[in-house]
Amino acid sequence: MPSPIEDEYATLDPLAVRIATHEKHSAQPDDVDAAVSAALNLAGTEHLLDVGCGTGKFLARLRNSRHHGTLIGVDISPAALRSIRALPNVCAVGATATALPFSNEAVDVVTARHMLYHVEQPVTALEEFRRVTKQNGTVALVINHPHVTPRIRELIETRATKYGIAAPTQLMYPIDSRNLPNLVNEVFGNYTIVRYDNALVFSSPQPLIAFAISLLGFSGVTLEHPARRAIMRDIAEHVRAWFATSSGPWRDEKGYVVITTTCR
Numbered sequence: 001m002p003s004p005i006e007d008e009y010a011t012l013d014p015l016a017v018r019i020a021t022h023e024k025h026s027a028q029p030d031d032v033d034a035a036v037s038a039a040l041n042l043a044g045t046e047h048l049l050d051v052g053c054g055t056g057k058f059l060a061r062l063r064n065s066r067h068h069g070t071l072i073g074v075d076i077s078p079a080a081l082r083s084i085r086a087l088p089n090v091c092a093v094g095a096t097a098t099a100l101p102f103s104n105e106a107v108d109v110v111t112a113r114h115m116l117y118h119v120e121q122p123v124t125a126l127e128e129f130r131r132v133t134k135q136n137g138t139v140a141l142v143i144n145h146p147h148v149t150p151r152i153r154e155l156i157e158t159r160a161t162k163y164g165i166a167a168p169t170q171l172m173y174p175i176d177s178r179n180l181p182n183l184v185n186e187v188f189g190n191y192t193i194v195r196y197d198n199a200l201v202f203s204s205p206q207p208l209i210a211f212a213i214s215l216l217g218f219s220g221v222t223l224e225h226p227a228r229r230a231i232m233r234d235i236a237e238h239v240r241a242w243f244a245t246s247s248g249p250w251r252d253e254k255g256y257v258v259i260t261t262t263c264r
């Protein structure tokens with residue numbers, strides 16, 4: 001039986017909806033790739049490993065910006081690996097963050113963006129990032145604030161609970177912008193942090209409905225769940241009714257931090 005993470009990322013469609021929604025419906029421009037690139041200040045020659053690379057959007061953008069160093073995407077999801085293999089001049093490696101199949105000091109830079117909350121043992125992952133990074137190399141991490149988009153989460157949770165569905169354990173662990181800095185300090189002894197506070201703002205129902213549906217798996221409403229259709233209908237009706245009776249846009253707070261640390 002697939003694990004909740006394998007289930008969630010069996011297809012990257014929901015992830016792609018979330019990425020597109022953040023790009024199109026944020027109060028302030030939200031560009032994680034640019035935020036990480038700014039923190040790294042890359043020369044373009046670095047050997048870079050992106051752990052939990054998902055669609056490979058970040059690696060593709062680096063390659064298109066004429067990054068000459070080796071680019072490697074690591075993921076546990078076969079769908080993610082298929083996506084990376086389609087990119088020119090990017091290596092795809094199927095592996096977990098806590099056991100990277102690379103020698104010590106193999107790369108100049110490790111990035112792990114929006115993925116450490118999927119890892120039960122984040123300190124083991126951080127130790128792996130440190131092991132495979134050269135001395136004076138950099139590790140860049142992106143992690144959400146706790147309780148992002150609380151209104152949308154409540155919209156989903158209420159309906160999942162109504163059908164007796166519980167969020168799966170082994171999908172999301174409580175790693176966020178409050179506790180990751182201390183873990184990074186324990187492993188690396190240094191870090192710098194840049195905070196990005198933002199909000200999702202929807203002025204019409206459809207993009208909000210699509211975004212909520214893309215999050216259903218996190219609440220245990222998997223693609224195959226028998227109540228999924230009814231929950232999707234319920235969410236759509238609620239959102240349409242809200243827009244029909246409210247004057248303002250739907251606003252939901254969100255944000256993340258970019259943490260960079262040097263391997264000494």
Ligand SMILES: C[S@@+](CC[C@H](N)C(=O)[O-])C[C@H]1O[C@@H](n2cnc3c(N)ncnc32)[C@H](O)[C@@H]1O
Nearest residue numbers: 009052053054075076077096097113114115118
């Ligand atoms: C929220 S997505 C983020 C994708 C990408 N980093 C981004 O910013 O768009 C999380 C990704 O981490 C991957 N993942 C989850 N647990 C992992 C692990 N233990 N090791 C490697 N990848 C993992 C998932 O398969 C998924 O592709």
